[in-house]
Amino acid sequence: MPAVDENHVIAERREKLKAIRENAKLNGGVAFPNDFKPEHQAVALHAEFGGFENEVLQPRAVHVSIAGRMMLKRVMGKASFATVQDSTGRIQLFVSKDNFTDENSEAIYESFKHWDLGDIIAAKGVLFKTKTGELSVKVSELRLLTKSLRPLPEKFHGLQDQEVKYRQRYVDLMMSEETRATFIARSKVVSAIRSFMLDNQFLEVETPMLHPIPGGASAKPFITHHNALDMQMYMRIAPELYLKRLVVGGFERVFEVNRNFRNEGLSVRHNPEFTMMEFYAAYTDYLWLMDFTERCIRAAAIAACGTAVLQYQGRELDLSKPFQRLTIVGAIQKYAPQYTLEQLNDADFLRAEILKFGTKPFDHAGLGALQLALFEETAESQLWEPTYIIDYPVEVSPLARASDANPEITERFELFVTGREIANGFSELNDAEDQAARFHAQVKAKEAGDHEAMYYDADFIRALEYGMPPTGGCGIGIDRLVMMITDSASIRDVILFPHMRPEA
RNA sequence: GGGAGAUUAGCUCAGCUGGUAGAGCAGCGGACUCUUAAUCCGUUUGUCGCGAGUUCGAUCCUCGCAUCUCCUACCA
Numbered sequence: 001m002p003a004v005d006e007n008h009v010i011a012e013r014r015e016k017l018k019a020i021r022e023n024a025k026l027n028g029g030v031a032f033p034n035d036f037k038p039e040h041q042a043v044a045l046h047a048e049f050g051g052f053e054n055e056v057l058q059p060r061a062v063h064v065s066i067a068g069r070m071m072l073k074r075v076m077g078k079a080s081f082a083t084v085q086d087s088t089g090r091i092q093l094f095v096s097k098d099n100f101t102d103e104n105s106e107a108i109y110e111s112f113k114h115w116d117l118g119d120i121i122a123a124k125g126v127l128f129k130t131k132t133g134e135l136s137v138k139v140s141e142l143r144l145l146t147k148s149l150r151p152l153p154e155k156f157h158g159l160q161d162q163e164v165k166y167r168q169r170y171v172d173l174m175m176s177e178e179t180r181a182t183f184i185a186r187s188k189v190v191s192a193i194r195s196f197m198l199d200n201q202f203l204e205v206e207t208p209m210l211h212p213i214p215g216g217a218s219a220k221p222f223i224t225h226h227n228a229l230d231m232q233m234y235m236r237i238a239p240e241l242y243l244k245r246l247v248v249g250g251f252e253r254v255f256e257v258n259r260n261f262r263n264e265g266l267s268v269r270h271n272p273e274f275t276m277m278e279f280y281a282a283y284t285d286y287l288w289l290m291d292f293t294e295r296c297i298r299a300a301a302i303a304a305c306g307t308a309v310l311q312y313q314g315r316e317l318d319l320s321k322p323f324q325r326l327t328i329v330g331a332i333q334k335y336a337p338q339y340t341l342e343q344l345n346d347a348d349f350l351r352a353e354i355l356k357f358g359t360k361p362f363d364h365a366g367l368g369a370l371q372l373a374l375f376e377e378t379a380e381s382q383l384w385e386p387t388y389i390i391d392y393p394v395e396v397s398p399l400a401r402a403s404d405a406n407p408e409i410t411e412r413f414e415l416f417v418t419g420r421e422i423a424n425g426f427s428e429l430n431d432a433e434d435q436a437a438r439f440h441a442q443v444k445a446k447e448a449g450d451h452e453a454m455y456y457d458a459d460f461i462r463a464l465e466y467g468m469p470p471t472g473g474c475g476i477g478i479d480r481l482v483m484m485i486t487d488s489a490s491i492r493d494v495i496l497f498p499h500m501r502p503e504a
Numbered sequence: 505g506g507g508a509g510a511u512u513a514g515c516u517c518a519g520c521u522g523g524u525a526g527a528g529c530a531g532c533g534g535a536c537u538c539u540u541a542a543u544c545c546g547u548u549u550g551u552c553g554c555g556a557g558u559u560c561g562a563u564c565c566u567c568g569c570a571u572c573u574c575c576u577a578c579c580a
Binding site: 153 | 549573
């Protein structure tokens with residue numbers, strides 16, 4: 001399908017490409033050559049030679065070959081400067097026909113004058129420094145490798161339209177050093193986490209993305225259909241139940257970094273597909289997990305930023321200090337001290353109070369669930385410094401092990417940073433009969449109208465019946481972690497191709 | 505789902521109380537051998553998001569629609 005947004009600038013460039021094709025035909029060449037192999041990159045050259053004075057540099061005759069996108073061009077009659085950008089950064093070319101080795105120097109220079117910003121070009125030459133001290137390449141060979149048909153955004157202001165930045169991320173990446181830095185940081189975060197897990201004897205695994213029964217979380221799934229089996233399938237909402245099957249199988253430490261899909265709303269904190277790192281370690285519990293998760297996140301921040309003391313949206317965020325730990329009730333008392341302990345243990349009071357915030361709790365919600373709801377309304381958004389919230393009620397934690405001391409609460413935590421949930425972990429429920437009973441309760445809740453309640457997963461129960469060692473497991477939301485580490489306000493800024501409505 | 509705002513040249517943006525639209529960049533032509541968003545001279549480019557309505561006349565006022573952004577809700 002031809003592009004519908006043709007304009008006179010593109011038309012001009014198509015004419016130039018046509019001439020390039022014809023010229024290539026005459027000379028036995030091709031319009032889109034692929035025989036140039038750059039041997040150097042911009043930033044490495046600056047690092048290695050940027051410190052030399054020209055009097056030292058030029059006599060050394062450092063020959064280099066580079067390639068990249070032409071971002072700026074300044075023609076001054078018989079000599080020109082051009083700025084080329086490769087994957088590492090930018091370097092300036094000094095182009096004069098006097099320096100060309102090819103005998104057609106006049107023709108090459110004339111064609112160069114008509115090349116456009118955005119074209120991919122290649123150059124060979126020697127390094128020198130200009131009068132103003134900028135490291136540059138005195139070009140002896142110059143080639144056009146790829147003609148660009150579409151004009152770049154305005155060279156000074158760059159791409160400003162947020163919609164285009166998301167839809168045409170390739171243009172955003174060309175134009176914005178900041179966007180490139182964000183996704184480089186994301187890559188560093190993911191590889192740091194992977195290294196951290198491998199260093200701690202975890203095995204990286206891949207479990208199904210297509211589930212016959214959605215499980216492992218409370219969320220609405222995407223539904224799809226398998227033609228050959230003529231069956232409904234679900235895009236996974238969490239890998240949890242499969243990872244625990246692996247622990248049953250004897251892989252005592254496993255982790256998976258991959259996508260989850262949830263058929264829910266979009267916001268600056270939610271994308272329909274998002275990345276989780278979920279891990280399980282046999283013979284550990286939620287206390288061990290909190291310590292481990294904390295170290296993992298700190299390592300990721302240091303890998304990406306060089307420090308664990310960050311700035312987020314203009315406010316300091318210190319990941320170097322030990323993360324705080326508060327119970328749900330303790331967090332309410334700290335951040336909403338207007339409530340008395342008596343009120344916080346009064347289900348009727350809580351129910352009325354939560355209604356004031358415009359949220360209607362389920363009729364079957366118990367004291368713990370009501371306390372949690374009030375926590376979410378009053379305290380959650382204030383948890384700027386990393387804080388583990390613990391003592392989640394059993395009724396909202398159908399996969400977590402109950403506390404040995406108090407059967408109403410679980411050995412579970414959620415980690416909040418900058419007012420957002422970043423991680424969720426718990427000592428796993430490994431009592432198959434208890435798990436079966438909890439699934440039955442979920443099925444009942446579903447029948448009672450709770451659409452996000454879980455399904456009964458008979459194979460998972462069968463797996464637990466073989467015996468799963470006592471285990472701790474946790475999931476870390478990678479996108480939100482990267483938001484935090486890269487000082488990004490929206491989840492869309494840390495996802496290369498965020499979900500968008502189709503173009504009109 | 506609810507609310508607020510945005511949409512003007514390829515890009516970045518102006519456009520007064522309603523009288524059919526401008527600048528800079530990019531493009532095209534020219535000058536220029538150390539520029540840095542190069543500079544200087546000349547010059548091309550518009551379904552003013554889409555569709556109705558009010559009006560002699562709508563980029564501007566009204567209504568509807570589309571997309572995006574932010575807030576809010578469900579949620580991680």
